Amino acid sequence: MFLLILSYVSLFAFIFLSIYKAVQYGKMPMHGRLDLYPIPKEKGKGHYGGSYYEEVEWWKKPRETSLLEEIIDMLKEMLFIKKLFDNQRPLWWISYSLHLGIYLLFAWTALLFIGAITELAGLAMESGHWWAVLVYYTTFLTGTIGGLLVAFGSGALFLKRYLVPSFKKYTTVQEYFNLVFIFAVAATGLMVWTSDPGFNYGRHIAKSMLTFRPIEADAILSIHIILLGLLLIYIPLTKMSHYVGKYFSFHKVLWDNDPNLPGSEIDKKIKQAAGFKPKNNWSAPHYQPEPPKTQDM
């Protein structure tokens, strides 16, 4: 029963803590503008880095933005880590292995639940039905490739950080630990997989979670579930939660070039913020109120 509860707790903790973190960032006061071009949403101009400031009397013209261009650019970054690919190819190979592996394991997790529901509905994976075959093999492929990529990516990143002096001098013990932690989860998962290549154990866990029945696990599977559960709780507490930060740093900082025009949302926010009076102030002389002027005698 412990493993079942841990599975629930870790999954909800991952979701809740990630959302909590996003809410914390979202609640921060509106900041000054830090536009950095190219901004992909600038319709017809994003590809070369242009903006509405290229127009005469831009404030009189309708603001033309392209959500599609923004989404395309966002997907390039999310799915392929394009900036790393463009600017630092040797690191991209291993970083992308890790990230692609994680994406595949997310798909694998979803497929495990789909497989579990399929079996609970009475269609066994061994039935030979096309749906069962499809679910079985996509689960097999995503799980196998994903696990191998995560193990390779985390292991290679650890070695790169440890062996390359320019990386080593900036890496903290915690950052090594993070990579070892991910590697340990992937390695134990692969150890379980060697004795059950079809991931039947995974569907069993999913079924247990869907039906509130205890998870049956041997020693290595128990260790894997415990490590994975702890990792899911740990990730949002660390900078590995950069999937949250990345949204804000691009969408809410570098790509936030909405101008402060009369009646705009920005203008409303500034008007609301105008009433804020800080209790504390900076100490330099030019931050202090000017003394009242006395009349010369």
Added chain:
Amino acid sequence: MINGKDLKPQDISKPVKQLTKIDKLMDLPAPYDKPGMEPELTEPKEEWAEKFCASLDGYIGLDTFETPKTKEEKEELVKKFLSGLEKMLSDETNRSIIQPLMLSLDYCAKCHTCSEACHIYAATDGNELYRPIFRSDILRRIVKKYFTKSGKLFGSLVGADIDLTWETVARLGELAYRCNLCRRCAQTCPLGLDNGVLAREIRKIFSQEMGIAPKPLHEKGTMLQLKTGSSTGITKPAFLDIIEFLEEDIEEKTGWNIKIPIDKKGADILLTHNAGEFMAWPENPIAFAILFEKAGINYTLSSDLIGYDNVNYGIWYDDAQAKKVAMQQFEAAKRLGVNKIVIAECGHAHKAAAVSADRMTTSDNKIPVESFLPMLAEIIKSGKLKLDPSKNNFPVTLHDPCNVVRQMGIVQPQREIIKAVCPQFREMTPHGVDNYCCGGGSGFAIMNSMNFGEFRNKVSTRMKFKQILDAFQDTIEDSSIPKYVCAPCSNCKGAIRDILEFYEVTAKFNVHYGGLVELVVNALADLEKPFLEFLHDDEA
């Protein structure tokens, strides 16, 4: 002294006289690839090193920071810095930046993608001191140690391993002035983080909490501007005299009698210049006057306090100063009743007025701000100016000011203009939003105390110098052919002027520099003699 390649973030606290020095610089292209073509690096004078903080790399940017002598003074320095850090991290005292700041503090993956993007890191052949995250990581580790639970609980395991000594504080303050705030590194960061923001926050702690900022930026910069109207010290009567002189100069240069409108109520446009132009490059405001007159633009200059100087050095180091200057500029425009402010050739003034000041106040306290570039491009497209590009038949390259291009997204108009008037135009590599900073950004162009000019000329402008030489490789060694670096920004122009002087490029290879409007005026078909002085027969 530690070798630049071996330096670690924790070394910032090491009790050594000087932490490191620059011992190798990026190679330059021909003809500067030969020995003896450039002045050597020098050591700081002993008396400077004693009085100021030369213990970082030997250079002194913070010329108002005298090293503390007594134990009490040293403790007070650390205490003040910590107090500033606390305010930096508070959404009460640092509201306008807290979200981007926390993101950049929290999420760096230390992937080093930013390093290759930095022109200073490249110029020093990869000296660790100038790696963009070297400074950021020191700040991050200090914040972790003194302001986070994990840092207090786990210490060095989580990177909370830099002790704050007075030397750490002093060196970090200097290190904040080894970054041009060009934000090219942020452009390449896979997580969208910004080392420029962190460098500026350190500058802010020094200025806003400790009252320490480079004299050219603060005392002779924003303070002087708020008091007299201009960081150049030009007062209203002096400004009016200068305008009279410019009108005479126009007549002398062109034979045209052009009146420059001042304080014209109800004009459509308030045109604002960097007041440094009036002193150092009067041909630039003259060129604007000629073009606006020829195009029939209804504009005015302002003689109001700060209305005649569009600079805003506050955006480089201090939020309050930035806001005070920006608000006074808007007020000057409001008093004239203009419809818009048009910023002339000053990059940081573009960003300060159009972008940085955009959310400093409600929309009813502002006047719309526009760059001169789209307007000039439209004037040229309209055919109002009769142009003869053959008058500019010499190699011309364009420097993209970071503030106008990367930080505002104005890329095409300047290219449309220059292509219309310069048949031998060639781009630098890279250019547009991927450009490199001139090396004078964030105040470096006007910081000349002690040996800081050497840092600028040898290090921070080195990549720009390389780009200029690369752009003119086909003609560089033929001194009979004039070459022109077009820099539509006063600070960039100042940095490029210094490169050309320091390396004797004008004297040896006939390379000149200037703004964009000068090229347009030089191409006016009805202009009898060249507007650009280096084209005069007696100059050749």
